[in-house]
Amino acid sequence: MLSKYFVCFIIYSFFGWIYETIYCTVSEKAWENRGFLYGPCIPLYGVGAISAQFLFVDLPIQRFSHPSYLTIFLGCAVGSFILEYSTSYLLEKRFHARWWDYSHLPLNINGRVCLIFTVCFGIAGIIVTQFIEPPVIHVVDMIPQLLVELLALLFMFVFGxxxxxxxxxxxxxxxxxxxxxxxxxxxxxxxxxxxxxxxxxxxxxxxxxxxxxxxxxxxxxxxxxxxxxxxxxxxxxxxxxxxxxxxxxxxxxxxxxxxxxxx
Known part of the structure; x- marks a missing residue:
């Protein structure tokens, strides 16, 4: 089970890297390899997507077995707010650097989070849980367990x-x-x-x-x-x-x- 989650984490982190790189490349009109790491992986997106998968797809609680779009939106918006702010804070404390800064946008808190992107992440949560995670989970479930564990070990080595x-x-x-x-x-x-x-x-x-x-x-x-x-x-x-x-x-x-x- 942990191997499956880690493989999905890498896949979602890769999808997040694709989104961020395309968005920033188009905005800056120049190639931007986004993210904290050198490789095509943004762990922040992986953590968010895995959390949403666990809460709204895998968690065996009746209340979350068939969540409404509003429930998913609020859960992902609040979760992204906490995740983004805490990640920015910890990275700055550890490395004295910021990888994103929302100071120029309205309704931001210390430049770490802002209302516009919190809403966007809430909407993205609906898209991810309803349209991206189901096929990803289906594909990963089709892979033999031994191969999943080998992939998890390989991804863990490269990620580390x-x-x-x-x-x-x-x-x-x-x-x-x-x-x-x-x-x-x-x-x-x-x-x-x-x-x-x-x-x-x-x-x-x-x-x-x-x-x-x-x-x-x-x-x-x-x-x-x-x-x-x-x-x-x-x-x-x-x-x-x-x-x-x-x-x-x-x-x-x-x-x-x-x-x-x-x-």
């Missing part, structure tokens, strides 16, 4: 490898930009010390201008040397929230520079 690769890349972002920030601060400290040791001339460049020039040069150098996977992850992070303001400014500058270069 992708998760480890993603976490490694995200962790390196913060460390690398903290190192760049330390280098800039060290050079600025040397400049201040040099100014105190000799009379300042009118040709001296302003400290703010120097810091801006150095940060731009360091960011461009990092982007030039970064791997393709690092650049891909960096591009579709919507917003960095690093606790150190100067490091956050560097991350924002790098992200903005990449988006401009992509266009």
């Amino acid at each position: 490898f992708d998760m480890a690769l993603t976490i490694s890349a995200l962790t390196s972002f913060a460390k690398e930009f903290e190192r760049i920030n330390d280098q800039i601060n060290a050079q600025m400290a040397q400049r201040v010390e040099a100014l105190y040791s000799k009379p300042e001339t009118s040709d001296d460049e302003d400290d703010t201008a120097i810091k801006e020039r150095l940060s731009t040069e360091y960011v461009k150098q990092w982007i030039k040397n970064a791997t393709a996977t690092q650049l891909g992850q960096f591009r579709h992070i919507a917003k960095f929230t690093h606790p150190v303001a100067s490091t956050k400014a560097l991350l924002d500058k790098g992200s903005e520079y990449l988006r401009r270069r992509k266009k």
